[in-house]
Amino acid sequence: MRDLPLSKVYQLIEPGPVVLLTTGHDGARNVMTMSWHMVVDFNPPLIACIVSDRDHSFVALRATKECVIAIPSVELAAKVVAIGNCSGREVDKFATFRLTPKTDGRVSAPLIAECFANIECRVVDTRLVNKFGLFVLEGLKAWVDPLKKNPKTIHHQGFGRFVVDGDTIELASRMP
Amino acid sequence: MRDLPLSKVYQLIEPGPVVLLTTGHDGARNVMTMSWHMVVDFNPPLIACIVSDRDHSFVALRATKECVIAIPSVELAAKVVAIGNCSGREVDKFATFRLTPKTDGRVSAPLIAECFANIECRVVDTRLVNKFGLFVLEGLKAWVDPLKKNPKTIHHQGFGRFVVDGDTIELASRMP
Numbered sequence: 001m002r003d004l005p006l007s008k009v010y011q012l013i014e015p016g017p018v019v020l021l022t023t024g025h026d027g028a029r030n031v032m033t034m035s036w037h038m039v040v041d042f043n044p045p046l047i048a049c050i051v052s053d054r055d056h057s058f059v060a061l062r063a064t065k066e067c068v069i070a071i072p073s074v075e076l077a078a079k080v081v082a083i084g085n086c087s088g089r090e091v092d093k094f095a096t097f098r099l100t101p102k103t104d105g106r107v108s109a110p111l112i113a114e115c116f117a118n119i120e121c122r123v124v125d126t127r128l129v130n131k132f133g134l135f136v137l138e139g140l141k142a143w144v145d146p147l148k149k150n151p152k153t154i155h156h157q158g159f160g161r162f163v164v165d166g167d168t169i170e171l172a173s174r175m176p
Numbered sequence: 177m178r179d180l181p182l183s184k185v186y187q188l189i190e191p192g193p194v195v196l197l198t199t200g201h202d203g204a205r206n207v208m209t210m211s212w213h214m215v216v217d218f219n220p221p222l223i224a225c226i227v228s229d230r231d232h233s234f235v236a237l238r239a240t241k242e243c244v245i246a247i248p249s250v251e252l253a254a255k256v257v258a259i260g261n262c263s264g265r266e267v268d269k270f271a272t273f274r275l276t277p278k279t280d281g282r283v284s285a286p287l288i289a290e291c292f293a294n295i296e297c298r299v300v301d302t303r304l305v306n307k308f309g310l311f312v313l314e315g316l317k318a319w320v321d322p323l324k325k326n327p328k329t330i331h332h333q334g335f336g337r338f339v340v341d342g343d344t345i346e347l348a349s350r351m352p
Contacts, residue, residue: 016192016331033351038214040226040308048224048310050216074345081347127303128312132216134224136308152342155192155331160349166328166342169250171257173336175209 016155018080018162020070020115021051022101024108025060029101031093031112032057033084035156037069042176045139047121052133056088061135065123066107069137070115073151074164081160106141116148192331194256194338196246196291197227198277200284201236205277207269207288208233209260211332213245218352221315223297228309232264237311241299242283245313246291249327250340257336282317292324 022031032055040046047069051058061067072080079097086093094101094110101110102118111118120143125136152165198207208231216222223245227234237243248256255273262269270277270286277286278294287294296319301312328341 036215038224038226039212040310046308048214048308050214077345078347081349081351085350125304125307128301131301132222132224132312134216134312136304136310153339154345155341156351157344158352160347160351162345162347163329163341164343164345165331165339167340168333169253169330169338169340171254171336171338173257174261175257175332175336176334 016163017071017153017165018156020072020080020083020112021049021057021061022068022070022109022112023057023060023064023066024103024110025064028060028088029094029110030057030060030088031070031083031099032088033080034069040136045119045142046124047119047137047139049135049137050133051135055133058133061123062126062129064108066109067121067123067137068105068107068109068111069119069121069139070112071117071119071151071153072112072115073148074154076114077154077162080154111143113145116145116151118143192339193247193329193341194332196248196256196259196288197225197233197237198244198246198285198288199233199236199240199242200279200286201240204236204264205270205286206233206236206264207246207259207275208264209256210245216312221295221318222300223295223313223315225311225313226309227311231309234309237299238302238305240284242285243297243299243313244281244283244285244287245295245297245315246288247293247295247327247329248288248291249324250330252290253330253338256330287319289321292321292327294319 037049100113121137128134154162213225276289297313304310330338
C-alpha cells in the first residue's frame with residue numbers, strides 16, 4: 001500500500017450524490033452546492049449535513065431552521081458547479097442560473113423544479129453546529145419528478161472531477 | 177412532481193461509497209458494512225458516521241475510540257453485502273469472508289488488505305452518539321493500494337441495489 005496525504009482523505013470518502021441546498025430568509029432565497037451529507041436514520045428520515053459559517057446559507061439555515069435538499073441529475077452538472085463557485089452574497093443564484101423556485105412547500109425554502117427530487121427539511125439538532133457546522137435535519141416532505149426517468153447523480157472527487165452513476169447491480173440483501 | 181413516502185427519503189440521499197468499518201477490542205476484531213458517512217472537514221480529515229447501538233461494532237468503537245474505514249471496489253460487492261447481513265456476535269467475519277487483516281497500523285482496528293483504500297481513524301466527538309449513533313472521526317493515516325487501478329466504488333440505493341461508478345467528467349471548478 002502507498003502512503004496517501006491526509007489532505008486527500010476527503011476525496012476518498014466524499015459522499016454522493018452532490019446536492020443543492022436552498023434556503024429562504026428575509027425575503028431572499030439562496031442555493032448552495034453540497035457534497036457533505038449523510039443519512040442518520042430511516043423514518044422519519046434524518047439527514048446530517050455540513051454548512052460552514054463561511055457559506056452564505058449558514059445564517060439563513062440557522063435562523064429559519066428550514067431548508068430544501070434538491071437533487072440534480074448529471075444534465076445539471078455545469079450549473080451545479082457554477083452554483084458552488086459563487087456566493088449568494090453577490091449573486092441571485094436562482095435568476096443567474098435560471099432555476100425555477102417552487103414556494104408552495106411547507107418550509108420557507110424553495111424547491112427547485114429542475115431537480116429530480118426535493119426534500120423539505122427542518123433542523124432538529126444544532127449541538128455540533130458551532131464546532132463543525134454539522135446540522136441534523138429531519139425530512140418533512142419529499143418530492144420526485146416522475147418525468148425525469150432514471151436520473152444519474154454525480155459524486156464529487158475533488159477539484160471539479162465527478163463520477164457519474166454507472167451500471168446498477170442487484171444483490172440479495174436483508175438490509176433496507 | 178409526485179409525492180414520495182418519507183420512508184424512502186434515505187434512498188435518495190444515501191451517500192457513497194459503501195465502506196467497511198473495522199474495530200479491534202479485547203482481542204477480537206470485527207467489520208461492518210456502512211453507507212452512512214460524510215466528510216466534515218478537509219484537513220485534518222474529519223468524517224462523521226452512524227454506528228447504531230444495535231451494531232455489534234458499537235461497543236468496540238465507543239470503548240476503543242478507534243476504527244478503520246476500508247473502501248472496497250465493486251469486485252468485493254458480494255462480500256460487502258454478506259458482511260452487512262450477519263453480525264460479529266455470531267461470526268468471525270474476517271475468517272468467514274477471507275479478509276486479510278493488517279494490524280501494523282497505529283490503531284487497534286485492522287486494515288483490510290483487499291480494499292483499495294484504508295483510513296485509520298480515532299473518535300474525536302461523541303456528543304451525538306447517544307441520540308443518533310453519530311460519531312465524528314479524525315483520519316490519522318490513510319493508505320491506498322497502487323496496484324488497484326481506477327477502483328469503481330458502489331453506492332447503495334436500498335435493498336441490495338447498488339449503483340456502480342460510471343464515467344468521470346471534469347468541470348472547471350474552484351472548489352477542492
